[in-house]
Amino acid sequence: MRGVSIIGIGQSPVGELWNQSARQIAYTAVSAAMADAGITTADALFVGNMLSGNLLDQEHLATLVADFCGLHGIEAAKIEAACASGGAALRIGTMAVASGFHDVVIVAGVEKMTDTVGKDTTAGLATASDAEYEALHGVSFVGLNALLMQRYMYEYDLPIDAFAGFSMNAHRNGAHNPNAMFQEAISLDEYLKAPVIATPINIMDSSPVCDGAAALVLVPTERVHEFVTGHHRGAVQILASASANDTLAVHDRKDPLFLQAAQLSSQKAYQQARIQPTDLDVFELHDAFTIMSALSLEATGFARRGEGWRLGHEGEIGIDGRLPISTMGGLKSRGHPVGATGVYQIVELVQQLTGMAGANQVKGARLGMAQNIGGSGATIVTHILGA
Amino acid sequence: MRGVSIIGIGQSPVGELWNQSARQIAYTAVSAAMADAGITTADALFVGNMLSGNLLDQEHLATLVADFCGLHGIEAAKIEAACASGGAALRIGTMAVASGFHDVVIVAGVEKMTDTVGKDTTAGLATASDAEYEALHGVSFVGLNALLMQRYMYEYDLPIDAFAGFSMNAHRNGAHNPNAMFQEAISLDEYLKAPVIATPINIMDSSPVCDGAAALVLVPTERVHEFVTGHHRGAVQILASASANDTLAVHDRKDPLFLQAAQLSSQKAYQQARIQPTDLDVFELHDAFTIMSALSLEATGFARRGEGWRLGHEGEIGIDGRLPISTMGGLKSRGHPVGATGVYQIVELVQQLTGMAGANQVKGARLGMAQNIGGSGATIVTHILGA
Numbered sequence: 124m125r126g127v128s129i130i131g132i133g134q135s136p137v138g139e140l141w142n143q144s145a146r147q148i149a150y151t152a153v154s155a156a157m158a159d160a161g162i163t164t165a166d167a168l169f170v171g172n173m174l175s176g177n178l179l180d181q182e183h184l185a186t187l188v189a190d191f192c193g194l195h196g197i198e199a200a201k202i203e204a205a206c207a208s209g210g211a212a213l214r215i216g217t218m219a220v221a222s223g224f225h226d227v228v229i230v231a232g233v234e235k236m237t238d239t240v241g242k243d244t245t246a247g248l249a250t251a252s253d254a255e256y257e258a259l260h261g262v263s264f265v266g267l268n269a270l271l272m273q274r275y276m277y278e279y280d281l282p283i284d285a286f287a288g289f290s291m292n293a294h295r296n297g298a299h300n301p302n303a304m305f306q307e308a309i310s311l312d313e314y315l316k317a318p319v320i321a322t323p324i325n326i327m328d329s330s331p332v333c334d335g336a337a338a339l340v341l342v343p344t345e346r347v348h349e350f351v352t353g354h355h356r357g358a359v360q361i362l363a364s365a366s367a368n369d370t371l372a373v374h375d376r377k378d379p380l381f382l383q384a385a386q387l388s389s390q391k392a393y394q395q396a397r398i399q400p401t402d403l404d405v406f407e408l409h410d411a412f413t414i415m416s417a418l419s420l421e422a423t424g425f426a427r428r429g430e431g432w433r434l435g436h437e438g439e440i441g442i443d444g445r446l447p448i449s450t451m452g453g454l455k456s457r458g459h460p461v462g463a464t465g466v467y468q469i470v471e472l473v474q475q476l477t478g479m480a481g482a483n484q485v486k487g488a489r490l491g492m493a494q495n496i497g498g499s500g501a502t503i504v505t506h507i508l509g510a
Numbered sequence: 511m512r513g514v515s516i517i518g519i520g521q522s523p524v525g526e527l528w529n530q531s532a533r534q535i536a537y538t539a540v541s542a543a544m545a546d547a548g549i550t551t552a553d554a555l556f557v558g559n560m561l562s563g564n565l566l567d568q569e570h571l572a573t574l575v576a577d578f579c580g581l582h583g584i585e586a587a588k589i590e591a592a593c594a595s596g597g598a599a600l601r602i603g604t605m606a607v608a609s610g611f612h613d614v615v616i617v618a619g620v621e622k623m624t625d626t627v628g629k630d631t632t633a634g635l636a637t638a639s640d641a642e643y644e645a646l647h648g649v650s651f652v653g654l655n656a657l658l659m660q661r662y663m664y665e666y667d668l669p670i671d672a673f674a675g676f677s678m679n680a681h682r683n684g685a686h687n688p689n690a691m692f693q694e695a696i697s698l699d700e701y702l703k704a705p706v707i708a709t710p711i712n713i714m715d716s717s718p719v720c721d722g723a724a725a726l727v728l729v730p731t732e733r734v735h736e737f738v739t740g741h742h743r744g745a746v747q748i749l750a751s752a753s754a755n756d757t758l759a760v761h762d763r764k765d766p767l768f769l770q771a772a773q774l775s776s777q778k779a780y781q782q783a784r785i786q787p788t789d790l791d792v793f794e795l796h797d798a799f800t801i802m803s804a805l806s807l808e809a810t811g812f813a814r815r816g817e818g819w820r821l822g823h824e825g826e827i828g829i830d831g832r833l834p835i836s837t838m839g840g841l842k843s844r845g846h847p848v849g850a851t852g853v854y855q856i857v858e859l860v861q862q863l864t865g866m867a868g869a870n871q872v873k874g875a876r877l878g879m880a881q882n883i884g885g886s887g888a889t890i891v892t893h894i895l896g897a
Contacts, residue, residue, distance in 0.1 A: 124610040144642060167753075176563035176590075180633065181641040183592035186755045186889045190762070196774050198753035199889060200598040203563075203588040205570035211587040215602055222609035223511040224751075246567065254568040255531060364611075366554075366585040368573045375577070387583050502573045502586060 126344030127220045128358040129508070130351055131160025132470040137304045137335035137458035145172075145179060145235040146191040148336040152463075153192045153231050156338035161350060165340070166225035167198035171212030171232035172462035173205055177247045178239040188231065198225070205251035206411060208232065209465025210366070210495030210504030213339065217364045220341050232466030233336035244332050248461070251498045253372040265329060265412070267373055267499045269321035272414035275380055276323060279429040283323060286413035287314045288435025290327045290455055293410060296442065297452025299482035304333050304458035327455075328413040335460035337467040356477045362398075362490075363507035365391035371501045384503040385422035385494060392492065392505040393424075400424040403507075404488040405475050406446055407468040409496035410453045419494060420448075423505075447485045450475060465495035469506060476510040513731030514607045515745040516895070517738055518547025519857040524691045524722035524845035532559075532566055532622040533578040535723040539850075540579045540618050543725035548737060552727070553612035554585035558599030558619035559849035560592055564634045565626040575618065585612070592638035593798060595619065596852025597753070597882030597891030600726065604751045607728050619853030620723035631719050635848070638885045640759040652716060652799070654760055654886045656708035659801035662767055663710060666816040670710060673800035674701045675822025676835075677714045677842055680797060683829065684839025686869035691720050691845035714842075715800040722847035724854040743864040749785075749877075750894035752778035758888045771890040772809035772881060779879065779892040780811075787811040790894075791875040792862050793833055794855040796883035797840040806881060807835075810892075834872045837862060852882035856893060863897035 133155025135148050143151075149170070157163065170185040181187065185199035198219075204211035209232030216230035236244050245265075249258040252267060262270075276285065291314060297303035309327060317325040342350055347358045367387035373379050393400065400423060408423075410416040417431035425446060426434055439445040451457055451471040454464055472491040474480045480488075488510075495504045520542025522535050530538075536557070544550065557572040568574065572586035585606075591598035596619030603617035623631050632652075636645040639654060663672065678701060684690035696714060704712040729737055734745045754774035760766050780787065787810060795810075797803040804818035812833060813821055826832045838844055838858040841851055859878040861867045867875075875897070882891045 146642075173569055174563065176561065176637055177567065177569065179641060180564065180637050180645065182560055182564065182590055182637040183639075183758060183885050183888065185591065186884065187640065187758045189755055190758045190888075195756060196754050196771070198601070199591070199755045200602070200753070201590040203569055203590055204572065204586070214585070215587070215589075215605070218602070218605040218609045218611055221611065222605045224605055224608065250563055250567050250569040252570075253574065254566060255533075258567065366587070367583050368576055368586045369582060371570060371574045371577045384583070497573065498570050501570065501577075 124221045125223060127217050127341050127361045128344045128347050129339050129473055130342055130347060130358045131156040131340030132473050133159055134302055134337040134467060134470050135335050136302045137333050137460060139237040140334040141238045145175060145233055146187055148235060148334055149188040149231055149233040150191055152336035152338040153229060156340050160340035162227060162340060165194060165197060165227045165229045167219055168194055168229045169212045169216045170201045171208035171465060172201055172234060173203055173208045174234060174247045177250055178242045178244060179235060204502045205497035206461045207465060207495045207497030207502045207504050208462035213465060213469060213506060214364050214366055214504055216341050217361055220343055226343060226346060228341045229338060230341060230466060231336060231338040232463035234460035234462040235334045236332045236460060237334055256372050265321045265324055268412040268414055269324045271379060272323055275414055281432065284315060285432045285436060286328055287311055289410055289413040289416040290314055292435060292440050293449040293453040293455035296450055296483050297456025300451045300457055303452040303456050304331055305456045324412060330411045330454040330459035333458040333460050335458060335463050337463050337470045339466060339469055356479060359473045359476050359508050359510055361506060362509045363392035363395035365395060366504045368502050369500055371498060373499045382418045382422035382500040384500055385419055388503045388505040389423040392507050396507040403490055403492050405450055405485050405491040406448050407472055407493040408448050409494055410449055410455050411459055415496060442483055442485055450483050450485060465504060468493035468495060472508050476508055511608045512610060514604050514728050514748045515731045515734050516726050516860055517729055517734060517745045518543040518727030519860050520546055521689055521724040521854060521857050522722050523689045524720050524847060526624040527721040528625045532562060532620055533574055535622060535721055536575040536618055536620040537578055539723035539725040540616060543616065543727050547727035549614060549727060552581060552584060552614045552616045554606055555581055555616045556599045556603045557588045558595035558852060559588055559621060560590055560595045561621060561623065561634045564637055565629045565631060566622060591889045592884035593848045594852060594882045594884030594889045594891050595849035600852060600856060600893060601751050601753055601891055603728050604748055607730055613730060613733065615728045616725060617728060617853060618723060618725040619850035621847035621849040622721045623719050623847060624721055643759050652708045652711055655799040655801055656711045658766060659710055662801055668819065671702060672819045672823060673715055674698055676797055676800040676803040677701055679822060679827050680836040680840040680842035683837050683870050684843025687838045687844055690839040690843050691718055692843045711799060717798045717841040717846035720845040720847050722845060722850050724850050724857045726853060726856055743866060746860045746863050746895050746897055748893060749896045750779035750782035752782060753891045755889050756887055758885060760886050769805045769809035769887040771887055772806055775890045775892040776810040779894050783894040790877055790879050792837055792872050792878040793835050794859055794880040795835050796881055797836055797842050798846055802883060829870055829872055837870050837872060852891060855880035855882060859895050863895055
């Protein structure tokens with residue numbers, strides 16, 4: 124298997140981009156990544172996206188984006204794994220290069236969730252759950268996460284502010300990310316007074332509905348020197364790429380408070396990269412809801428069961444902490460354009476590992492992990508990158 | 511790059527499967543393929559599907575299918591490339607094995623297009639075209655193909671029965687396929703009297719709206735002997751796997767009557783397999799509309815421009831002809847559950863190459879090609895298999 128490296132990154136700002144359609148948002152990210160890599164064409168484009176068919180009446184999205192970016196005659200396919208679509212697209216792009224089928228591959232993630240005329244974005248997000256056994260009964264996606272958070276608080280006898288640290292950390296970091304949707308820090312008081320949207324989840328526990336796109340350029344590690352010239356900040360290698368699934372419906376899990384697939388995919392990733400969790404300098408986790416941050420930290424080996432919330436509470440997750448997470452704002456503050464999120468995470472890891480993270484730079488970061496979660500933990504993709 | 515072989519195939523009957531949801535139809539195919547391969551688990555499942563988000567309000571489909579098939583802890587992702595989703599999923603599955611990331615990969619295609627409550631399947635199919643520049647103006651998918659057929663007939667001064675041979679061949683072959691939607695031959699008179707649905711396309715030129723699923727089990731060629739034991743009919747090797755795209759909108763093409771992407775992807779495939787078109791014993795082409803059969807034969811090197819229709823007219827495409835096509839009924843007679851079609855084509859090629867095609871067996875078939883087309887020629891995936 125050939126090693127795979129990232130030589131270009133690009134992203135659009137995240138927000139309510141009412142004056143741009145999906146193809147335009149994707150173009151912003153793809154063209155930026157191509158310019159960053161110094162390429163004018165590619166062998167393939169894999170696009171992570173969840174909702175274009177449901178919300179935009181547009182399938183065949185990868186060829187549409189390729190077409191709009193002037194990439195004709197190449198391979199193009201859309202990859203869908205709910206909110207893990209971006210991470211899944213990177214998995215596929217990695218396999219395309221590792222296998223030798225392609226040398227220059229663009230991986231993009233794009234989602235257009237606002238201003239979708241005549242469509243219901245909340246219902247669209249519920250398509251990540253089981254349409255016949257969950258969504259049919261009216262449970263929304265935030266509703267499913269609220270059930271998990273409620274149970275977690277009950278099991279471990281936690282106060283309502285137990286999760287505040289995750290949200291405050293995300294907003295503190297997002298304040299310095301020019302592409303973040305929310306660029307302002309929040310106080311504990313603001314967290315506590317935030318409107319509840321599905322008990323006990325308040326609006327500060329929850330990532331926003333938004334639009335955005337991010338993109339990466341992959342090449343074989345053995346060919347990096349042909350692309351990375353003097354002025355380039357250097358490539359980042361994909362040291363591990365792994366995915367695991369679980370039951371789709373939360374009610375089918377023996378223990379809904381343990382993310383089995385997060386454990387499986389991160390263990391595979393640790394093995395591939397030959398590292399321990401403690402070796403990591405930064406961890407971009409999937410903080411779609413604060414409860415997911417706690418569960419993710421427990422399943423990936425950073426906290427014992429029922430103690431993931433403590434890392435946020437005790438401030439260990441800040442830029443200067445033991446394990447910096449959501450360093451560019453995470454899903455909460457940068458925003459969560461669902462199918463694009465997994466690619467944003469990687470773009471931000473590359474920024475950290477190449478010293479381009481500005482005010483949010485984790486000093487001396489050399490090894491980072493990103494974990495992208497689809498559904499309520501049903502599909503979990505983990506990547507480890509090394510500078 | 512490791513060689514990749516197919517050791518198991520499975521399919522559901524194609525038709526209006528009103529009493530089964532997508533997961534159940536997929537289960538029929540996946541469980542049959544697993545039994546055929548003699549496996550009880552796998553490393554990954556890639557599902558080709560186009561319309562689950564739009565018509566079924568169900569995304570996250572690959573993990574849903576994996577879950578329903580008892581495949582937990584594995585990688586799962588849905589691959590979408592409009593009607594080429596099945597072929598695109600096989601591309602990804604092939605890369606997964608070729609790269610060394612996985613050893614046992616299931617590739618499935620599934621589509622549920624009938625009995626979709628409150629949804630419009632014709633509008634769903636139009637999501638393969640450009641939502642903002644084609645579908646918005648009311649052009650349906652059959653409408654786009656009708657424009658191509660009209661222009662072709664005008665350019666080459668053809669009578670209305672020029673395309674009859676493709677439809678009659680498909681129905682003649684489908685009559686002997688127990689999984690085909692339409693299991694009866696049709697006469698020229700029946701073709702000529704068929705109701706017109708979008709001038710000049712009549713109902714016998716057009717593949718039907720239907721449900722179905724097909725599945726394959728892939729392993730590294732070097733490990734085939736571990737799986738294929740005495741009673742097994744033998745594996746089939748994937749000799750070539752290639753994909754190419756074109757502009758999404760037909761009006762953006764310099765020459766809408768030439769399938770540039772079909773030429774590109776087939777040329778790549780011929781090179782990979784180191785063969786000439788004339789070496790092929792069977793060709794499963796994408797006869798969603800009879801005009802597509804003619805254009806496909808011209809772009810892949812079997813006929814000169816404007817003469818693809820002659821192969822159908824002159825009977826060279828029958829089971830005993832020079833180039834048998836649609837040997838198990840093709841999209842017209844077996845049916846076209848869109849995201850599943852590309853996988854059905856491969857299942858049928860494997861049947862032909864291992865002597866399991868029954869009354870439709872092409873004698874001595876050793877080398878076959880399948881071509882799967884998304885949109886009106888915007889994404890085209892070609893595979894060549896060898897026994």
